[in-house]
Amino acid sequence: MIDRSLWRVLLLALSIGLMVLVSPAESQTRRLPMEQLKSGLAFAGADVRALQADDFGNPAQLWLTRGEQRWRESLGVDGKSCQSCHGEAPQRMRGVATRYPALDLKTGRLLNLEDRIRLCRTQHQKGPELKWESDDLLALTLYVSQASNNMPLRVNIDGAARSQWAQGEALFLRRQGQLNLSCANCHDQNQGKRLFTDLLSQGQPNAYPVYRLEWQGMGSLERRLRSCFAGVRAEPLEWGAQEARQLSLYLMWRGEGLPLEVPAVRK
Numbered sequence: 518m519i520d521r522s523l524w525r526v527l528l529l530a531l532s533i534g535l536m537v538l539v540s541p542a543e544s545q546t547r548r549l550p551m552e553q554l555k556s557g558l559a560f561a562g563a564d565v566r567a568l569q570a571d572d573f574g575n576p577a578q579l580w581l582t583r584g585e586q587r588w589r590e591s592l593g594v595d596g597k598s599c600q601s602c603h604g605e606a607p608q609r610m611r612g613v614a615t616r617y618p619a620l621d622l623k624t625g626r627l628l629n630l631e632d633r634i635r636l637c638r639t640q641h642q643k644g645p646e647l648k649w650e651s652d653d654l655l656a657l658t659l660y661v662s663q664a665s666n667n668m669p670l671r672v673n674i675d676g677a678a679r680s681q682w683a684q685g686e687a688l689f690l691r692r693q694g695q696l697n698l699s700c701a702n703c704h705d706q707n708q709g710k711r712l713f714t715d716l717l718s719q720g721q722p723n724a725y726p727v728y729r730l731e732w733q734g735m736g737s738l739e740r741r742l743r744s745c746f747a748g749v750r751a752e753p754l755e756w757g758a759q760e761a762r763q764l765s766l767y768l769m770w771r772g773e774g775l776p777l778e779v780p781a782v783r784k
Contacts, residue, residue, distance in 0.1 A: 547771070548701070548705050549705060549719060549771065551773065551774050554719065554721065554772060554774065554775050555708075555718075555719055555721070556721055556723055556724065556775055556776075556778060557718040557719070557720075557721055557723075557724060557783055558724070558778065558781070558783075559718075560708075560709070560715075560716040560717070560718040560719075561783060561784060562784070565730070565782055565783065565784050568782045569778070569780075569781055569782040575728070575780055575782060576728050576782070577659065577727075577728040577735060577780030577781065577782065578780060580652065580655055580656040580659050580660075580726070580728075580735050580780070581656070581659055581660055581663060581780055583652065583653070583656035584656035584657050584658075584659050584660025584661075584663075585606075585660055586656075587599070587653050587656055587657050587660070588600055588606055588657065588660055588661075592638070592642045592643070592644030592645075593642045593643030593644050594643060595642075595643065597641065597642045597643070598642070599637070599642075599657070602637075602641065606660060606661060606663075606664050607663070607664050608664070609664075610661045610664035610665070611664045611665060611668070612664075612665055612668055613630070613661060613664065613665060614630055614661060614662035614664070614665040614668075614777060614779075615665050615668050615669065615670050615671050615672075615777055616671060616672055616673065617629050617630040617633070617672070617769075618630075618672065618681075618762045618763075618765050618766045618769065619672065619673060619678075620677055620678050620681070625677065626759065627678070627681045627759060627762040627763060627766060628762065629738070629739070629761075629762050629765055630658050630661065630662070631649075631654055631658050631737060631739070632757075632762075634647065634654065634657050634658060634661070635647050635654065649739075649756045649757070650736065650737060650740055650756075652734075652735070655726045655735040655736070655737060656735075658726050658737070659726045659735065659779065659780060662726070662777065662779045663779045663780070665777050665779070666776075666777055666778070666779040667776045667777065667778075668776060668777055669773070669774045669775065669776055669777075670722075670723055670769050670772050670773050670774065670775055670776075670777065671773060671774075672766060672769040672770055672773070674766065674770055678766070681759075681762075681763050681766055682763070682766055682767055682770060684760070684763045685762075685763035685764045685765070685766045685767030685768070686767045688700075688760060688763060688764045688767070689701055689764060689767050689768070689771075693746075693749060693751040694746070694749035694750040694751030695749070695750035695751075696748075696749040696750050697749075698749045700720060700745065700764075703717050703720065704717065704718065704719050704720030705719075708720075715784065719772075720768065721768070721771075721772040721775055722738050722765065722768040722769055722772055723772055723775040723776065723777050723778055724777075724778040724779075724781030724783065725737055725738035725741065725781075726738075727741075727780075727781045727782065727783050728780065728781070728782045728783070729741075729782075729783050729784065730782070730783070730784050731784065738765055738768075739754075739756070739761050739765070742754065742761055742764060742765070743761075
């Protein structure tokens, strides 16, 4: 006879073995099939869609102009500009925005595109640090992103990025705040339904940085995530938090194949 303690050990070993046998494909189940993905623009009103399509009336054009100026601006003791290292953004930055967040090979930290621009500014240009959500940071991010306009999202979640992706997925599914809601409750289970006067979108990240009418200005995906946390009465993530980058990585993977929209407008 096998005593109960030994049975417990055997059952634990069996459960661990089963978890190990789960393949990466099985652990990356898409709750929204790729053929059903929709940009937030599909849930917007006709006035918002028209404003985004208007090359002259789109208010984000102001930040694009500013971004081009900052790209060519010389800084630091060596007088370096973004262009002096990288060349013309429309050609050399093509595809870059579709691949972030990404792991930094030196530090192992997950960086979004804003992080990378801030590091370039201080480490390579030796210029003043760009503050979170500053117009200059958003303008540069938008200008770099424009080089990837209409290109599909395609982040890397292989290797060391897998655990970051998994933590982002867990955060997407976790109920939190006084309203006890998860991201999935709104954007997976109730997409297309009305919340007051607005349709709930799929929460896709393919338009950031974005000009939001409610903000009367540009804002990053990180700002939008913080707003969502506040909306469910949860403690917002700190600026620069790895959890925000992990959630962003999961969202970018979740929206894989959607084209980047630059410059975009939302309500």
